[in-house]
Amino acid sequence: MSPTTPPRPIDEHRDRIRSRLASASRLLLCLDFDGTLAPIVDDPDAAAPTPENEAAVASLATEPAVSTAIVSGRALADVRDRIDGPKTYAGNHGLELSRHGSVTVHPVARQRMSRLEAVCETLETVLEPIPNCRIENKRLTGTVHVRSVPASVRSVVRRQTHAVVDRLGDGSLEVSTGKRIFEIGPSVSWDKGDAVALIASEMPSETVPIYIGDDVTDESAFRTVEPDGIGIRVSGDEPSAASYRVDSPTAVATVLNWLDSVGVDLLES
Template sequence: MGAPNAPSPPRPLEEQWPRIRATIADATGILVCLDFDGTLAPIVEDPDAAMPTERNREAVATLVDTPEITTAVISGRALSDVRQRLEGPSIYAGNHGLELARDGDISVHPVAREHAARIERLCAVLEVALAPVPNCRVENKRLTGTVHFRAVPSAAVPTVRRLTHDIVDRFGGDTLELSPGKQILETGPDLTWGKGDAVEVIAADEPSETTVIYVGDDVTDESAFRAVEPDGLGIRVGGDEPSSASARVESPADVADFLSWLGSTGVDLLE
């Protein structure tokens, strides 16, 4: 068996309409999985200020009220954080899928639960070490930790990266790993689990003829794109970098356009 093809730049969404319509027409239902930051909410310098656009809030509410559609939010934020920023969906996954809320229950990956105390200690060390760096912020999400440097002066960014790598190597040992994102560094348990695994767990509860759609904007969404493509649809928000998603849109405003279409015209295509 040959190696899988390398990801290529996703095509603009408008070029994918025939395929999208055909995929939905062959389905009996739709599972829509949505990232939060950069997808439903614009990226902002202060993560605490991030909120979904009003049009995305309205579009998600329409999807939630549509019986043929199941809506899930899958975020790198802590579960409690993302749930309070957008109400309505029946399913939420936080910390890149390490936390999952559905059917009134919350499940936590057992390995992540075991390492929560280590993450807390690591975040405390990072806070002290990075305190002299202007506008650098360390976020303890209980199961993972994030170093935000979007607002850090460019000259200081290499220092943030170096200190973060050094501290995670020293205090995380072989049990924690560091991964990049959009002007962030995230640390969490060293295990093979991500948003794509959360999508697969959620999709397993849906009927077999369900079309799965995932919309996201960051490298942490790539495993979810791989989980849904090619039978479903992955939509990358942002530039035309190589991605496992097959379609792309420019911004959260375009996401609102697509979700609005899905909740009106798109659902009418279901067989």
């Protein structure tokens, strides 16, 4: 799909997904966490996958023809503690990757950790007067949470965040926008899409990749899997590189259960 085209309701196009699975021998299933497996909540520390999603991921992870991966903006250690089953986890938007029993970290991101820490510490002070504004230092990236910040002062948070990053980052850090968050990370050409591409590169050629995510940061992953694979956007019908959409994490569980009960059997043996 073109990034300027709204994704289509998945239930209206299930035949296309059946056909794509039937032409493949393996499935690579990559999943975002917040807003996808877990509902968005005001307190990020309280986020948890729905029981239905947790059970579906665990079941799919046992299927011999399925490879599962979590690809999240959360720190690797954080997201691994929140969902079990997959053998592959990508944290901090792909800057850290756990697979084959080891963890790799993007070398540039590692080099800029001290600068990121200085930015987060400064933002803690600068944004302290803003009600409900929270700064999260994830070692390789940082997040300014504004979901519970009054709408009238979110623009102040945005300006102050950019100002601090510009002053202390000295061109080595950048700010991006997500769903009521501002993400701070190293200025490197690496994102979720690159992490998914790296994971997919180790799969057999007959593998169909599926990526499910809900935010702007997931668009690079949609572009990676489309058009040969399947991108599914969660919530909203805004333009996306994903072909299909579902309404909520509850609907994600329906898709995962369908893959587990029907989709896996469609794969060529």
